[in-house]
Amino acid sequence: MSPTAADYVSKQEVPSAEVGTPFGRASRPKVVGPDAPEPPFPISLAGPVQKGFGRGGKDLGCPTANLPDESITAMSSVAKTGVYYGYAQVVPPEESKPKFRPQDLKVLPMVMSLGRNPFYKNKMLTAEIHIMHEFETDFYGHEMRAIVLGYIRPELDYVSREGLIEDIEIDKRVGLNCLQRQAYQTYAKDAHFEH
Numbered sequence: 001m002s003p004t005a006a007d008y009v010s011k012q013e014v015p016s017a018e019v020g021t022p023f024g025r026a027s028r029p030k031v032v033g034p035d036a037p038e039p040p041f042p043i044s045l046a047g048p049v050q051k052g053f054g055r056g057g058k059d060l061g062c063p064t065a066n067l068p069d070e071s072i073t074a075m076s077s078v079a080k081t082g083v084y085y086g087y088a089q090v091v092p093p094e095e096s097k098p099k100f101r102p103q104d105l106k107v108l109p110m111v112m113s114l115g116r117n118p119f120y121k122n123k124m125l126t127a128e129i130h131i132m133h134e135f136e137t138d139f140y141g142h143e144m145r146a147i148v149l150g151y152i153r154p155e156l157d158y159v160s161r162e163g164l165i166e167d168i169e170i171d172k173r174v175g176l177n178c179l180q181r182q183a184y185q186t187y188a189k190d191a192h193f194e195h
């Protein structure tokens with residue numbers, strides 16, 4: 001049987017993110033970055049959604065869509081692992097669109113984790129997008145388009161799954177706050193997306 005998050009937690013052999021560091025829960029800023037996206041942002045990504053390890057939804061209550069390696073080469077202009085925010089859209093082929101509700105196919109706010117997930121000890125660099133929307137339909141294999149507009153925080157290691165879950169919840173709120181700014185909102189209408 002493959003190890004679970006609990007197995008990793010019980011070993012506690014890796015350095016951990018501490019509460020009270022600049023990225024501890026209490027002290028995290030509610031909005032980050034400049035009032036308008038600055039280079040290297042915006043970064044456009046697109047690719048078919050791949051299955052990850054499925055832990056995002058099951059373990060963390062935060063399902064993520066993984067993009068394949070060739071779809072994330074654009075992120076090499078940043079080369080910083082961590083958490084980003086922006087917009088994403090699921091673009092299924094015409095014949096699959098009836099399976100989705102209109103609200104599922106809109107341009108939606110997202111947070112993206114770019115990294116090796118030290119908590120789970122992954123080796124490969126992955127880009128995992130969490131769209132802030134409740135989907136009723138699976139979209140594995142369908143195209144996802146995204147525009148990354150800013151950086152929230154570095155990737156951290158955690159002594160507990162709860163610590164990671166709590167920080168992801170804060171990431172979502174910070175991402176939404178950041179996207180409220182006028183100059184960021186305009187990217188929801190970008191030609192990269194299907195309208």
Ligand SMILES: Cc1cc2nc3c(=O)[nH]c(=O)nc-3n(C[C@H](O)[C@H](O)[C@H](O)COP(=O)(O)O)c2cc1C
Pocket residue numbers: 051052053054055056057060062064066083111112113116117118119120128129130154155156157158164168171172
């Ligand atoms: C917004 C967000 C922030 C994340 N931050 C971290 C992090 O700091 N450290 C970490 O190890 N993993 C982080 N993760 C990655 C989760 O561990 C990852 O989504 C989980 O391993 C699920 O992967 P899977 O779908 O491939 O199973 C983050 C994920 C999201 C969506």
